[in-house]
Amino acid sequence: MQNSPAVEIAGLVKRYGEKTAVDGLDLRIERGTVTAVLGPNGAGKTTTIETCEGYRRPDAGTVRVLGLDPIRQAAELRPRIGVMLQSGGVYAGARAVEMLEHTAKLHAHPLDVPALVERLGLGSCGRTSYRRLSGGQQQRLALAMAVVGRPELVFLDEPTAGLDPQARRATWELVRDLRRDGVTVVVTTHYMDEAEQLADAVQIVDGGRVIAGGSPDELCRGGAESSLHFDGPPGLDLGALTKVLPDGAAAVELAPGNYRVEAPMDPRLVATVTAWCAEAGVLPERLTVQRRSLEDVFLELTGRDLRS
Amino acid sequence: MSTYAPRPGAAPVHRMLLAQTAFETKMLLRNGEQLLLTVVIPTVLLVLFSAVDVVSVTGPGKRVDFLAPGLLALAVMSTAFTGQAIATGFERRYGVLKRLGASPLPRWALLTAKTGCVLVTEALQVALLSVIALALGWSPHGDLFSVLALLILGTAAFSGLGLLMAGTLKAEATLAAANLVFILLLLAGGVIVPLTKFPSAVRSLLDLLPISALSDGLRTVLQTGAGVPWSDLGILAVWAVLGLAAAARFFRWE
Numbered sequence: 171m172q173n174s175p176a177v178e179i180a181g182l183v184k185r186y187g188e189k190t191a192v193d194g195l196d197l198r199i200e201r202g203t204v205t206a207v208l209g210p211n212g213a214g215k216t217t218t219i220e221t222c223e224g225y226r227r228p229d230a231g232t233v234r235v236l237g238l239d240p241i242r243q244a245a246e247l248r249p250r251i252g253v254m255l256q257s258g259g260v261y262a263g264a265r266a267v268e269m270l271e272h273t274a275k276l277h278a279h280p281l282d283v284p285a286l287v288e289r290l291g292l293g294s295c296g297r298t299s300y301r302r303l304s305g306g307q308q309q310r311l312a313l314a315m316a317v318v319g320r321p322e323l324v325f326l327d328e329p330t331a332g333l334d335p336q337a338r339r340a341t342w343e344l345v346r347d348l349r350r351d352g353v354t355v356v357v358t359t360h361y362m363d364e365a366e367q368l369a370d371a372v373q374i375v376d377g378g379r380v381i382a383g384g385s386p387d388e389l390c391r392g393g394a395e396s397s398l399h400f401d402g403p404p405g406l407d408l409g410a411l412t413k414v415l416p417d418g419a420a421a422v423e424l425a426p427g428n429y430r431v432e433a434p435m436d437p438r439l440v441a442t443v444t445a446w447c448a449e450a451g452v453l454p455e456r457l458t459v460q461r462r463s464l465e466d467v468f469l470e471l472t473g474r475d476l477r478s
Numbered sequence: 479m480s481t482y483a484p485r486p487g488a489a490p491v492h493r494m495l496l497a498q499t500a501f502e503t504k505m506l507l508r509n510g511e512q513l514l515l516t517v518v519i520p521t522v523l524l525v526l527f528s529a530v531d532v533v534s535v536t537g538p539g540k541r542v543d544f545l546a547p548g549l550l551a552l553a554v555m556s557t558a559f560t561g562q563a564i565a566t567g568f569e570r571r572y573g574v575l576k577r578l579g580a581s582p583l584p585r586w587a588l589l590t591a592k593t594g595c596v597l598v599t600e601a602l603q604v605a606l607l608s609v610i611a612l613a614l615g616w617s618p619h620g621d622l623f624s625v626l627a628l629l630i631l632g633t634a635a636f637s638g639l640g641l642l643m644a645g646t647l648k649a650e651a652t653l654a655a656a657n658l659v660f661i662l663l664l665l666a667g668g669v670i671v672p673l674t675k676f677p678s679a680v681r682s683l684l685d686l687l688p689i690s691a692l693s694d695g696l697r698t699v700l701q702t703g704a705g706v707p708w709s710d711l712g713i714l715a716v717w718a719v720l721g722l723a724a725a726a727r728f729f730r731w732e
Contacts, residue, residue: 223580224579224580225576225579225580225732245584248488248580248581248582249486249487249488249582250484250486251486251580253577253580253581255573255576255577257573258572258573258574258576258577259572259573259574259576259577260572260574260577261501261505261569261572261574262568262572263505263508263509264501264505268501268504272497272498272501273581275489275493275494275497276488276489276494276497276498276581276582276583277486277487277488277489277582278485278486278487278488278489278490279485279486279487281481281482285481315577317482319486319581319582320482320483320484320485320486321484321486322484322486347481347482348482350480350482351480351481351482351483351484352480352483352484353482353483353484
């Protein structure tokens with residue numbers, strides 16, 4: 171069991187009445203990694219995470235967390251995981267520090283509470299009741315409650331939603347430290363930069379299934395080509411440019427004076443384009459070679475249309 | 479330095495129970511609305527109606543000898559039913575119960591802690607009301623066993639009903655309904671108005687309410703010094719079984 175993956179899900183199905191929230195989802199998360207679960211709203215992220223936490227009973231499929239069944243072996247599993255819900259979870263009248271101290275008391279070997287309070291910048295609101303904390307302070311308290319019991323595996327459901335940049339960075343730093351010390355972290359997020367910054371592995375969920383997975387690098391490398399952009403005078407003769415480019419490459423004028431060259435990118439291609447520009451007496455301004463970002467990959471996979 | 483190196487484990491269950499009971503009690507005693515309901519209202523009613531001849535009381539002794547048992551019953555209802563229903567309803571609404579569900583604290587321990595919190599609060603209420611009643615000239619009779627049996631079965635009956643409400647209705651609906659029930663049962667449950675004032679057809683129904691059984695039972699013992707009030711204990715036991723079973727069956731944690 172010590173060698174079992176942190177999370178192993180096979181063929182998970184979960185329905186709410188008529189609606190199928192999770193539809194045959196497979197997922198494997200290795201120990202000691204940070205995994206980002208990405209997906210549009212309603213993709214099934216939270217349902218999947220909450221099944222791992224033991225809140226939801228699968229309609230089909232198997233879920234194992236640290237080798238345990240989250241429902242039948244809940245009593246054994248619960249002390250070993252840390253949970254941060256999307257919102258709430260704290261008595262409205264409780265003060266931040268006393269709530270954290272209380273959570274610590276439910277565990278055998280909790281972290282040092284004052285150090286954690288200091289670390290997450292909760293010291294100034296120690297005597298403020300939960301309902302009077304700012305959204306960011308509430309988020310940080312929930313994060314602290316998730317880690318105070320020194321769990322092996324932490325589930326963070328949108329931990330930085332609505333945080334200011336400083337608080338986001340503080341959260342990221344903590345996630346990195348957890349990983350450094352051997353804690354497995356599973357985080358759902360809408361922020362692509364968060365996934366790129368933090369995650370060893372990214373799992374993209376849509377329509378109740380994992381539709382792509384891998385390291386951020388792997389995801390960005392595959393699929394569509396990268397591209398070269400430059401600005402110049404409007405109305406350049408792109409037909410002439412295309413002639414000197416390799417087969418299958420294309421050059422388009424996206425907006426007057428704004429050009430994009432799509433081709434398998436290598437140093438020679440950049441030289442070819444700049445040599446052509448030199449021949450034509452054009453100074454290519456703001457010349458950039460762009461790799462696909464995780465956001466591009468995500469939008470390609472899940473579509474660009476807004477969903478209801 | 480590896481500050482966060484995993485070292486998971488639940489605290490020993492007795493420590494979790496103690497911590498949770500203490501925490502819930504602290505939350506309750508800090509809540510102004512709860513204190514109004516559990517402390518201020520019973521105290522004011524006891525002092526007011528003992529001093530002023532607004533309601534005509536029945537049975538032997540002074541006015542306070544009729545009123546004190548009724549207000550002890552009200553104290554139990556205010557804490558075990560009204561207060562617990564409202565607090566638990568909002569804990570459910572704010573995800574507190576859900577979050578605790580993922581902590582090492584087992585559900586039975588959470589419910590035990592809630593019961594412990596109710597009992598601690600009731601002990602404080604009973605002590606306060608007794609001191610005030612004694613100062614007003616109360617002379618209680620009867621045996622301690624019957625009184626404790628009534629208080630405990632009453633607590634079980636009201637807890638079951640309070641948790642049933644908290645675990646099935648929305649928090650706002652629980653807030654409204656629990657307060658409404660509190661007022662209605664205060665007036666029609668033999669707390670300060672003797673049930674003999676009601677028409678006999680209505681009365682035979684009111685007699686079956688848990689608050690009537692509790693106030694009548696406490697009055698039977700404390701005011702008249704009679705023996706064990708079996709029929710009142712029986713009514714409370716039935717409510718306790720029905721309420722707790724329904725709560726166990728229908729309670730939703732989220």
